[in-house]
Amino acid sequence: MISFIPYASFRFFCLIAVLLLPVIILGLMGKRNLLYNDCVAILMTFLIFAAQxxxxxxxxxxxxxxxxxxxxxxxxxxxxxxxxxxxxxxxxxxxxxxxxxxxxxxxxxxxxxxxxxxxxxxxxxxxxxxxxxxxxxxxxxxxxxxxxxxxxxxxxxxxxxxxxxxxxxxQIPSALTYRTLLYHGLNKIFLGFLYKYIIGYLIHKYWMGSPLLDSNTFSSILLYMYGYSMYLFFDFAGYSHFAIGVSSLMGIQTPENFNKPFLSRNIKDFWNRWHMSLSFWFRDFIYMRFVYTAVKNKWLKNRYLISDIGITVNFLVMGFWHGFMLHYIIYGIYHAIAFILFDKFERWNKTHHLWAKDNPWVHGLSIVITFHVVCFSFLIFSGRLNFLW
Incomplete structure (x- = not known):
């Protein structure tokens, strides 16, 4: 049985193009056929899993x-x-x-x-x-x-x-609205090809595949850290662009997942830009609910301590969600510590005004620091440092 893993082959895109052609034609007429859409969903679900x-x-x-x-x-x-x-x-x-x-x-x-x-x-x-x-x-x-x-x-x-x-x-999109969705969807799909199959491919083949990264020296690990971080972004962001693009062709505005995360000014800003649908899900359904329950039941008087515990629980669960391996747990703990430390620094800076946010030099330095904090977390996430423990 032929495998149709989403967005993993040219064959998948050809199939999508054929199946969604009636959807696009109806959309341009301001119409939608739910029965046809349901049949496409059933067929695609079967094909995605049929090989296994x-x-x-x-x-x-x-x-x-x-x-x-x-x-x-x-x-x-x-x-x-x-x-x-x-x-x-x-x-x-x-x-x-x-x-x-x-x-x-x-x-x-x-x-x-x-x-x-x-x-x-x-x-x-x-x-x-x-x-x-x-x-x-x-x-x-x-x-x-x-x-x-x-x-x-x-x-x-x-x-x-x-x-x-x-x-x-x-709500069935009007013909005018669907034309906008169609343009947006096609743009996302082509951007996905650029990210995943050009930039991501080149990084994986010529950077990640370089023999210079084989040893466990400081320089090779550092090069691996940068390469893996770039590959992780372009590969996953490319996939997300495909998913959002195909959703748009079907008249569904799936939420964005990435917003220039490597231009983040701090760790909070990063989690508002990186894998946003996951980050916001954890924020809304784990962190916020924990804080609300703790405050409502008066578990602790110190609201900052409640927030810190909520952040720790949030990122620990995120770490375990990736898997029960030690490097995923350490990844979660690392981000919890980084988030809490920045939160404390931000509160301290409001009083002492050491770090001026509107200063372009400070802004640039903030991006560089955040970039390296994040890249090191991806190095932990990759499992490359497992030899240390």
Whole structure:
């Protein structure tokens, strides 16, 4: 069976071009055929997983599991809004992803995994939280399956929100609006080719593949750090451009994922620019909820300490989300420490006015410092320093 991993081959793009041609023609007429779109989604989901039938079966079981959980919790929430029901629903929703992440140590669990399980899990968890908050009163199964199986973003995001996605699905773009979406989508796709298949490819082949990076000397590790950071950005940003571009062709405005992250002035600014859909997801559903719960229940009096603990929990969970390997955990801790230290510095600077933000030299130096702080975190993330521990 031929593999159709999203955006991994020219064959995939040819298939997308053929399947989306009717969608584009209807869009230019200000129309949409949901039945055809659903058929394309089903076909693409099958083709993406068909080369590995075990993944297809796991994916189908997963979406049925999540659908039952969400509909069940929705019914329970309508009767009684208790924390117990909510936490049970969250634990059960996270369970498949937890077991798959655990498969690095327990290989027998790897059979449960499938391409994109992390990103699909985030979608279902977010829906459960919205139900808890009273933001979702109903979830039609048709809308749930459209959201979960939206193939342009199924493997690696960007992570959309159900209510935003549903709003796009419910409102058919006018012919004029769709022309803008079409232009935006094609521009994103061509930019994706530039990022992933030209710049990313050249960095991977001639920089990452250089024999100068084979040893564990300081200079080779330093060169690897810069090369890996650049490759990680252009490869992932390229993929995100593809996903956003194809979404636009389907009349869905999937959120942006990157905004010139290496021009960030500090670590906070970086996380507002890098993998934004993931960063904002963690901010909204882990950090903010932890802080809100801690303040509401008066766990601690010091609001700065509550924030610091929330930041630590946020980045630790992010580290574990990437995997249970030590370098991912250290990566999470590293960013938590960097974030907390900058937060303390920022508060101190408001009083002492040492670091003038409007000074162009300070601005430039801030970017250089942040760039190196971030690149070192990617070096940890890559596992290249595992020989140290």
């Amino acid at each position: 039938p075990a993944q297809l079966i796991s994916f189908l079981i997963f979406i049925i599991w999540e659908a039952v959980l969400i509909r069940g919790y929705l019914a329970l929430r309508a009767r009684k809004n208790t924390g117990l029901y909510f936490y049970i629903a969250i634990v059960l929703s996270v369970l498949p992803l937890f077991l798959v992440k655990l498969s690095a140590d327990v290989t027998s669990l790897s059979v449960l995994g499938f391409l994109g399980i992390s990103y699909v899990s985030f979608k279902s968890i977010q829906m459960i939280i919205d139900i808890r908050d009273g933001l979702l009163k109903e979830v039609p199964l048709s809308q749930f399956f459209r959201f979960i199986t939206f193939f342009p973003t199924i493997s690696s995001g960007p992570i959309d929100r159900y209510r935003r996605f549903k709003s796009d699905m419910d």
